[in-house]
Amino acid sequence: MSTPSTPVRVRMAPSPTGSPHVGLVRTALFNYAFAKHAQLSGQGGTFVLRVEDTDKERSTEESYTSILELFRWLGLDWDEGVEVGGPYGPYRQSERSDLYRDVLERLRASSYTYDCYCRNDEVEARRKASGSKVMGYDGFCRDLTSEQVEAFRAEGREPLVRFRMPEGSISWDDLVRGEVTFETEFVPDFALCRANGDPLYTLTAPVDDATMRITHVLRGEDLLSSTPRQIALFDAMKEIGVAEVTPLYGHLPYVMGEGNKKLSKRDPQAHALAYRDQGFLPEGLLNYVALLGWSIAADRDVFDLEEMVEAFDIKDVNANPARFDLKKAEAINTAHMRRLPVEEIQHRALPFLKAAGVVGDPVRDADAQLLELAMPLVAERVNKLAEVPQMLGFLFVPEEEFTRDQADVEKLLDEEGRRVVQAAHDAVAALGTWSTAAIQEALQTTLVEELGLKPRVAFGPVRVAITGRRVSPPLFESMELLGRERSLARLASAL
RNA sequence: GCCCCGUUCGUCUAGCGGCCCAGGACGCUGGCCUCUCACGCCGGAAGCACGGGUUCGAAUCCCGUACGGGGUACCA
Numbered sequence: 232m233s234t235p236s237t238p239v240r241v242r243m244a245p246s247p248t249g250s251p252h253v254g255l256v257r258t259a260l261f262n263y264a265f266a267k268h269a270q271l272s273g274q275g276g277t278f279v280l281r282v283e284d285t286d287k288e289r290s291t292e293e294s295y296t297s298i299l300e301l302f303r304w305l306g307l308d309w310d311e312g313v314e315v316g317g318p319y320g321p322y323r324q325s326e327r328s329d330l331y332r333d334v335l336e337r338l339r340a341s342s343y344t345y346d347c348y349c350r351n352d353e354v355e356a357r358r359k360a361s362g363s364k365v366m367g368y369d370g371f372c373r374d375l376t377s378e379q380v381e382a383f384r385a386e387g388r389e390p391l392v393r394f395r396m397p398e399g400s401i402s403w404d405d406l407v408r409g410e411v412t413f414e415t416e417f418v419p420d421f422a423l424c425r426a427n428g429d430p431l432y433t434l435t436a437p438v439d440d441a442t443m444r445i446t447h448v449l450r451g452e453d454l455l456s457s458t459p460r461q462i463a464l465f466d467a468m469k470e471i472g473v474a475e476v477t478p479l480y481g482h483l484p485y486v487m488g489e490g491n492k493k494l495s496k497r498d499p500q501a502h503a504l505a506y507r508d509q510g511f512l513p514e515g516l517l518n519y520v521a522l523l524g525w526s527i528a529a530d531r532d533v534f535d536l537e538e539m540v541e542a543f544d545i546k547d548v549n550a551n552p553a554r555f556d557l558k559k560a561e562a563i564n565t566a567h568m569r570r571l572p573v574e575e576i577q578h579r580a581l582p583f584l585k586a587a588g589v590v591g592d593p594v595r596d597a598d599a600q601l602l603e604l605a606m607p608l609v610a611e612r613v614n615k616l617a618e619v620p621q622m623l624g625f626l627f628v629p630e631e632e633f634t635r636d637q638a639d640v641e642k643l644l645d646e647e648g649r650r651v652v653q654a655a656h657d658a659v660a661a662l663g664t665w666s667t668a669a670i671q672e673a674l675q676t677t678l679v680e681e682l683g684l685k686p687r688v689a690f691g692p693v694r695v696a697i698t699g700r701r702v703s704p705p706l707f708e709s710m711e712l713l714g715r716e717r718s719l720a721r722l723a724s725a726l
Numbered sequence: 727g728c729c730c731c732g733u734u735c736g737u738c739u740a741g742c743g744g745c746c747c748a749g750g751a752c753g754c755u756g757g758c759c760u761c762u763c764a765c766g767c768c769g770g771a772a773g774c775a776c777g778g779g780u781u782c783g784a785a786u787c788c789c790g791u792a793c794g795g796g797g798u799a800c801c802a
Contacts (some may be wrong), residue, residue, distance in 0.1 A: 281801065286802070351800090454797095456729075456730060456797040519738090561751055611765065701763080702764090704763090711740060
């Protein structure tokens with residue numbers, strides 16, 4: 232097969248059924264990187280977003296919306312497609328019915344298709360009787376006589392339209408797997424539209440790829456076996472003048488969950504937007520997902536989108552399935568958190584702070600100022616944005632609503648702990664200046680030096696008294712920000 | 727069943743015939759740093775599925791086997 236010499240055009244073609252999957256993110260990302268890389272070398276590089284909603288039963292508007300939301304959050308901007316328009320629209324298959332009907336009509340006129348009146352049980356019965364090993368349709372209706380057609384019609388049967396698969400074999404040079412060949416005897420004649428006239432994916436995807444001038448199709452491995460059918464259909468479409476070139480295909484490996492099963496929609500780890508809600512950074516998720524089947528270099532695995540685009544080559548993509556490892560995803564995300572300046576983390580954490588009720592919406596001036604001071608304390612120790620409100624809550628909460636973690640209280644504010652807190656209270660109450668340095672010195676002197684406590688034993692109870700948790704921002708800084716009044720009050724209330 | 731795809735540490739990968747008694751990362755683990763946590767730093771255990779070829783030489787090429795996955799719809 233020849234390489235299309237036309238400018239590179241790729242597409243992302245999700246069907247809006249259910250909540251978007253991380254596998255979709257990976258496919259979208261690789262398509263995006265492929266397009267943008269082509270752009271860099273002046274080979275075109277248009278990234279199209281088309282929505283495959285031909286299945287009216289399963290498609291939902293909610294799913295459609297969340298897919299767009301996902302791509303926007305990730306920054307995987309599409310050049311052409313749904314909502315943004317373009318020269319080959321519309322980009323929702325549900326709005327392209329006339330096109331499909333027209334192509335189907337022309338295909339039928341050239342005998343590339345035939346009407347099929349069979350019922351599934353009949354096909355199955357024939358298969359059993361013949362002992363054929365090939366599942367699927369047997370081509371029974373390929374050459375029906377007009378009498379047979381009459382008879383079926385008389386029974387009230389409505390035909391669906393099947394594509395007549397050619398004899399021989401079909402092979403293509405898969406962009407990620409190399410040469411793949413199917414004997415067409417194992418590729419049954421497939422349905423192009425339902426008996427009620429609704430077009431099926433088998434028709435719509437190739438028709439759209441043809442009419443949208445798609446040059447490279449990068450998609451999931453699950454579509455591998457539908458490729459010979461699409462190539463055959465492309466040959467027919469070229470004959471009737473609907474298509475010019477057959478795109479090049481590349482089949483990306485699966486993203487699997489725990490064990491050896493494909494990450495299913497039931498798996499909570501599968502839902503892409505859940506990562507946003509947990510406080511993942513889009514660059515973190517993207518980076519991790521890129522690692523599933525691709526690598527930028529032997530000794531490096533943290534990079535941003537731009538670097539990926541620069542380095543991406545579909546030939547480097549692995550053909551074997553990858554398991555999604557949450558731990559590593561989090562680690563990669565952490566690396567991206569560390570790359571961000573404090574102001575940026577603050578900016579991105581704001582929605583989380585608001586959602587948790589830590590600050591109001593809009594943010595009050597006093598809270599904004601406090602946030603400014605507190606953010607540097609936590610920015611370098613949180614791994615996900617959602618941890619920010621947990622870490623900072625104690626500073627913003629009104630005193631009467633302040634609570635402590637029960638388990639931490641039991642563990643650290645026992646009799647011994649309360650003695651430490653009492654000592655801390657007394658040491659700090661006398662302070663002339665309320666500053667981190669002064670607080671630290673006072674506590675260090677009385678608790679560690681005078682009482683002879685180990686630092687961790689000394690400060691643990693104080694930390695729980697002040698912040699309510701065993702895990703918190705640095706203690707002395709926290710006390711300074713909390714202020715003398717509130718700090719003393721909390722120490723006292725812990726007794 | 728049949729067709730197709732895949733197989734390097736637990737996981738993601740580097741490797742595209744000699745640079746590899748296999749490198750990195752996450753995880754695990756010993757230690758350091760340390761007011762908690764997180765980060766960071768130093769060290770450790772851990773892998774070429776198996777069997778045949780080809781070759782002076784194979785993780786790399788070929789063929790089998792085993793195992794895993796997908797498809798086999800009037801879903802996509």
